[in-house]
Amino acid sequence: MYKRCEAEHGAENCEKSGAIVYPKCKSGFKSVGCCICSPQCPEGMSDLGISCAKSTYGRGAGVSRLQCPDDKEQDAGLCYSKCQDGLNGVGPVCWQICPASIPVACGLMCAVDKSTCDAYIAKATAAELNQTIYSSPKYTIWIYMTISASIVTVGLF
Known part of the structure; x- marks a missing residue:
């Protein structure tokens, strides 16, 4: 066997x-x-079963200011609470910084390189679009995807 x-x-x-x-x-x-x-999964990351996810937590909705107080940081024109050490703030979310073994930030995930991240995003997008096709009987949806260039085009007919 x-x-x-x-x-x-x-x-x-x-x-x-x-x-x-x-x-x-x-x-x-x-x-x-x-x-x-x-x-x-490296320590501190969540095991999603088939991949690892960075840990996150919310840091508030943000306050519009021209300059933030010392205990806050500015992102996209708003002030947010500073993230804990080892985390990076993007808008209202503090994201875990990817470990050296999988260093590329890929949204919720970390990847070994940019091409792996791009391919994952393209596949996940295609899977979601395919689900849309099956749940939208009123429309014919045309999908063209080039994974290497990470381009996804959707047209409704």
Whole structure:
């Protein structure tokens, strides 16, 4: 049962899930279900099951000021409470700074590089648009997507 998998992935590099043998996850990843390898989240990040999310907390709605008091910081023309150390303020949210092992801030997530972030966003956008297609019977929705350029165009007909 393990022969074909181990022939391709090496001895001791396969594991059985149910009735099927799969390659073991690479270092830094863990098995989720039968056949998905999810990153092991660095300390302080939330495990979403198939990916890791930066921790966040709200810091208020912001107050419009030309200059902020010393205990506040300005973002987009509004004053907000300063974030705790290790967090970066964007509007009313304090986002965890991505760890060195996955350094690229990618919205809620962190990624190993910009192209990985772009591909994730494109795939997530396409999945959401596909859901829209199935839940909008009154419209025909045309979708064109170029993942490498991270361009998503949607047209309603």
